[in-house]
Amino acid sequence: MPALPDGAEAPRDGTLPETALRGLGERPFGVYVHVPFCATRCGYCDFNTYTPGELSTSPESWLDGLRAELDLAARVLGEPPRARTVFVGGGTPSLLGADGLAAVLDVVRSTVGLTDNAEVTTESNPESTSPEFFAGIRAAGYTRVSLGMQSAAPHVLRTLDRVHTPGRPVAAAKEARAEGFEHVNLDLIYGTPGETTDDLRASLDAVLDAGADHVSAYALIVEDGTALARKVRNGELPMPDDDVLAADYELIDATLAEAGLRWYEVSNWAASAEARCEHNLIYWRGGDWWGAGPGAHSHVGGVRWWNVKHPARYAALLAAGESPAAGRELLSVSDQHLERVMLELRLADGLALDVLDDAGRREARRSATEGLLDVDALAAGRAVLTDAGRLLADGVVRRLVG
Incomplete structure (x- = not known):
């Protein structure tokens, strides 16, 4: 990641x-x-x-x-x-x-x-x-x-x-x-x-x-x-x-x-x-979570933030009535797309092909011919890693998102 x-x-x-x-x-x-x-x-x-x-x-x-x-x-x-x-x-x-x-x-x-x-x-x-x-x-x-x-x-x-x-x-x-x-x-x-x-x-x-x-x-x-x-x-x-x-x-x-x-x-x-x-x-699967504690990371609705790391600073901010967040990022549409492909492709039930653009679907078909994605799953509309594909998962992601 x-x-x-x-x-x-x-x-x-x-x-x-x-x-x-x-x-x-x-x-x-x-x-x-x-x-x-x-x-x-x-x-x-x-x-x-x-x-x-x-x-x-x-x-x-x-x-x-x-x-x-x-x-x-x-x-x-x-x-x-x-x-x-x-x-x-x-x-x-x-x-x-x-x-x-x-x-x-x-x-x-x-x-x-x-x-x-x-x-x-x-x-x-x-x-x-x-x-x-x-x-x-x-x-x-x-x-x-x-x-x-x-x-x-x-x-x-x-x-x-x-x-x-x-x-x-x-x-x-x-x-x-x-x-x-x-x-x-x-x-x-x-x-x-x-x-x-x-x-x-x-x-x-x-x-x-x-x-x-x-x-x-x-x-x-x-x-x-x-x-x-x-x-x-x-x-x-x-x-x-x-x-x-x-x-x-x-x-x-x-x-x-x-x-x-x-x-x-x-x-x-x-x-x-x-x-x-x-x-x-x-x-x-891109859900929401609140990460509490020093250095914890959170994500809600496309906003990601992370807390200060040191426990003393963390406790001091909260004692003063302030958020302990050190910084945050509003994820763009392209950021969220990349993360969805990157994370869901790691799952055994894979990624829906309609998440990909035309170029990504072409790369998915090419990956299937090379034994990296399951051919039968692809025909059913999902990109699912094969055993060989799991060993090269990061490379497959890069193909699918261009």
């Missing part, structure tokens, strides 16, 4: 253009909550996170800010649609404990509200979970847990600076299921320098042993400014190899498919329609 621009200045009261509010409630609406706290920083991570020694603010002041921001959301949106999904990410939300996460969900309920049977997800580090933790968040109303596993190989975890023990994610997933969670996701990262095919097979075996009904698998990206990037730049580690990444992806897809988990987005597999992450589908 392209990097966000610097954007325009966001209004201090957080108001949105009338055009953005048209149709509000007709589109799916979710809430993302960013928890910026981590016990340690992983070498590959460039997310907006802070370790205890880097902050003078507390989780309590962050929660006060969250409440103030979601009160602001309710005012800005007028009569906001109740959230169909909530996703608490980070950072390490499980560091808040079950009581802290229950308080987060109470804030969402008391401000924008939740629909009946809302999907409510929290990310968790396996090391900061327990049966009591899972029982507590299940009782609070969470319906889904996403656990950071990354790998089952100890040397791969060391390269990534992950602190959890290799067997803990599997144990945590089983504990979550035992405490009533029907939907448990495990995250994998593949292509780490030093990871072998046998290492990846062992990780996939562990995922399947855990009984997770959803798996997310992402190729390692060396992000500028991270400890991993410095090691690559200094020659301590090699860059991930594109051919290895492609072979790894094919192994992941084949192994999960054989076990009954089918891809529904290029990097996500689910055991059933019910196991899919509805919150992420809001992103991929």
